[in-house]
Amino acid sequence: MKFKITISPFHVAKYLTLGIIFLTICSIAIQIGKYVFDYREPWTRIFNLDREMNIPTWYSGLMLVSCGLIIRGIFSIKKSESDRWWRQWRTLSIIFFVLAIDEIASIHEILIIDDLADALNLPSFWHSVWVIPGTILVAIFIWKYWKFMLYLPKQLKRYFIIAISLYIGGALGMEMVGSYYDGIDGQQNLVYAxxxxxxxxxxxxxxxIFIYGLLTYLGELSPGIQINFQIKNKDLVE
Structure with a gap:
């Protein structure tokens, strides 16, 4: 049996964005309820963007996995064409799978050690100590992938830069802003939330944005991508 699934990058991006809007509205409502009306029921953690191992965490993690899978498809095409950058595509897919694991398991949170930050006399915006190795890794990534990004088609390059700027700006930039504010007024308030x-x-x-750019590029590389599902039934009686 054959069936056809048509994927529109625009519609994928639209529905993912609607999901983000829904989760954001829920989280803001929960934070207002917590800090303005003192509503602190345990169920609210499920939709709180400032908590781990909940629906927003899995939503983010699955999007990162999706990026990794799409890049894996691009890598397969590039390798078959003996493209000079196919190894960079493969490594990039691995990076996104690692980011997904970190997002879901919150591995980087282990490095948020206030005593360590105090012992090292770090500025308040570095109290989330993981941003230091995180910044170093980002610098290494940019150094290693600079020529790769220059090679990308103009449209994909634009999406690539916007997506990375947003992601790093949030993960590192806003984390440092939050740490700075934490040093002023703590975390248990609406502003920090x-x-x-x-x-x-x-x-x-x-x-x-990255998923949209990747899907668009993948469609340009191979408009008629085929995914085959085969189920083998083993005979019960041989």
Whole structure:
């Protein structure tokens, strides 16, 4: 049996964005309820963008996995064409799978150690210590991928730069802003919650823009991509 599935990059991006809007509205409502009306029921953690291992976390993680899978498809095409950059595509897909694991498991949160930051006498915006190795890794990535990005088609390059700027701006930039504000007035207030919300929204929108750009590029590379599903039934009696 054969069936055809048509994927529109625009519609994928639209529905992913609607999901982000829904989660953002829920999170803001929960934060207002918590800090203005003192409504602190346990169920609210499920939609709180400032918490881990909940619906927004899995939503972000699955978008990162999607980026990795789409890049994996591009890598397969580039390798078959003996493109000079196919190894960079393969590594990029691995990076996104690692980011997805980190997002879902919150591995980087292990490095948020206030005592360590105090012992090292770090500025308040570096109190989330993980931003230091994170910044170093971003610098290494830009250094390694600079020529690769120059090679990209103009349209994909634009989406690539916008997506990375949003994601890194949220993950590192807003994390430092939040840490700075934490040093002034702590985390248990509405302002900090809104800063954390902006951080997560920037990361998620970066993923949406990247998915849109990748799907558009993949469609240009191979408009009629075929995915085959085959089910083998093993005989019960041999």
């Amino acid at each position: 809104m800063l954390a919300t902006i951080e997560e929204v920037m990361e998620m929108m970066g993923c949406v």
